[in-house]
Amino acid sequence: MIIxxxxxxxxxxxxVVDNVTITLPAKxxxxxxxxxxAGKSxxxxxxxxxxxxxxxxxxxxGLDVTKAPGDVLARRLSILRQDNHMTARLTVRDLVSFGRYPYSKGRLTIEDKTHIDDAIGYLNLVELEGRYLDELSGGQRQRAFVAMVLCQDTDYVLLDEPLNNLDMKHAMAMMKLLRxxxxxxxxxxxxxxxxxxxASWYSDYIVAMRNGKVAHQGPAEAIIRPDILSDVYDMDIKVHEIGGQRVSLYYE
Incomplete structure (x- = not known):
């Protein structure tokens, strides 16, 4: 777990982040x-x-992130930043292979290549692995970056706004892949x-932040409630349900 x-x-x-004390569950x-x-990113x-x-x-x-050697931390935790733009002209396979750097330091082994193949296959990028990133759609490029993160083979995967610039179809596909x-x-x-x-559909646990603090936290079903969400966003939010299942939110 992350503490x-x-x-x-x-x-x-x-x-911007004010004395936050929280435990994020494992798995x-x-x-x-x-x-x-709110201080999320x-x-x-x-x-x-x-x-x-x-x-x-x-x-x-138990590993202190401020004291751990970089390569040790990089084998435990990986992150995809919000501004994940590349200036170099790379193919999808080149990008995904960067995920193995903490292990190989750039000298790829057979095991590294297996991880690269697995990540490319898992994100359905086999037909695109030889394409350059600037030739891809936004959704394809985002999948390539997620494949790089998964190729790093860490227990913890952190993603900062992975749905940015994705339409509804590609955003849903991304969330299904992460699930x-x-x-x-x-x-x-x-x-x-x-x-x-x-967040409602795909999360197990939700942390709601406001003004640099944790306002609410808990299982998704405990947080996706009109009173909680209205408090977090300072507006009237309704939760639409069918047969007890959360379906969508709407605002007044």
């Missing part, structure tokens, strides 16, 4: 939701050590999501 204790980040006089999908400026970046925290600690299965990875590969997937409907 954050007193995690804080301040820019000038603005505290399954945890979604971090909340309005813009900043918190995830500190968990993954992409961003230094001003105060606090984060451990992943499969959690179920079939035993991954712990932690997402920052803006779409509450996708």
């Amino acid at each position: 954050a204790n007193g995690v804080t980040k301040t820019y000038g006089t603005e505290c 399954g999908i945890t979604s971090i939701i909340g309005p813009n400026g 900043t918190f995830l970046s500190m968990v993954s050590r992409l961003l230094d925290m001003d105060k606090g600690t984060v451990t992943v299965d 499969r990875a959690a179920n079939e590969l035993g991954k712990t997937v932690v997402l920052v999501l803006h779409d509450i409907n996708f």
